[in-house]
Amino acid sequence: MAAAPAPLRLGLLGAARIGPEAVVRPCAAFPGAELCAVAARSLEKAEAFASEHGVPKAYGGYADLLADPDIDCVFNCLPNDAHHMWTLRAIAAGKHVLCEKPFTSNAAEAAEVAQAAADAGVVAMEAFHWRYHPFFHRVQDTLRRRSSIGTLQDVHVHFAANLDNYCKRDDNGAARSAGAVHSAEEDIRYSWDRAGGATMDLGAYCISFIRHVTGEEPRCVGAKASQWPKDPRIDEAMSASFELPSGARASFFTTFQQERDGDEPGVYAVLRGDRGTMLVRDFLFPWKSSTLQIERGGAVVEQEIDRFGSTGSPGASTYYHQLVSFCASVSTGGSLAVPTDADDAARNMRVV
Secondary structure, X not given: OOOOXXXXXXXXXXXXXXXXXXXXXHHXXXXXXEEEEEEOOOXXXXXXXXXXXXXXXXXXXXXXXXXXXXOOEEEEOOOHHHHHHHHHHHHHOOOEEEEOOOOOOOHHHHHHHHHHHHHHOOOEEEOOHHHHOHHHHHHHHHHHOXXXXXXXXXXXXXXXXXXXXXXXXXXXXXXXXXXXXXXXXXXXXXXXXXXXXXXXXXXXHHXXXXXXXXXXXXXXXXXXXXXXXXEEEEEEEEEEEEEOOOOOEEEEEEEOEHHHHOOOOEEEEEEEXXXXXEEEEOOOOOOOOOEXXXXXXXXXXXXXXXXXXXXXXXXOOHHHHHHHHHHHHHHOOOOOOOOOEHHHHHHHHHHO
């Protein structure tokens, strides 16, 4: 019997909050990848992350990790403005890259990264993790059944977050230590120089969902921002509407200040057809909770709640499925296409 291939050796650029859920736990669960190193702005921060999460090597600089010949690929979870530079440097070092969203700070940067990855023959992929989970495949399959809602006419995506609460609590809802707490307005999401704003942080998800669920490229026909008074270049909230080549319409609303403004919390999508309506709740984290509901003639005719975890044995996370797909593409030299590759990321950034 042939031996199993060696796991891909992954390095983490940035000791960020997203790291444990997006990389550490998926690598522990998936034998095809091994988290071998972490780099941070300081060696002290990298060593603290490595010690807490059992990562073998820690680097006090991102370039040091990229120079490590024992690293095959990297996860770039640096602030938005650093995605472009450090993804390009990783590509130049011959590393495959899984990059947090948004892929870059603008469309021109995204196109440059996509071209660099193609020229170098490496995989560069944007980390829209939800796109790789069976729940989204279920949404697609249901939408393709013309008996579900008929011909699609309209898509609306809603993503309202309470950034103040996020800054004060950890991912389990527990209060963060005093040294880790900061206000929303002190967060990098409120920094123009760090490529912040609600559209970059949350709206990128909405746009990606619209593009992937319809298979079409939207054209923006209207947008209205709620500007941050301290820096009007930063959008605290955004409403945007689009036309699709098929003639269908699309829109999204997103905000950092859900609680302050009284908006409905959470993330959901409503897809309306000429025969019915589909409601998709919590498509970002379906292993925690999810709803897929079809309504026709004012009556619910199909409904699936928490099919992929939550109420029963927990399902694999979106991040796990993303890692599996990334590693499969890397292992095949990029011949196994992924739906959020660098070219797709460039198209998403054009809309953003």
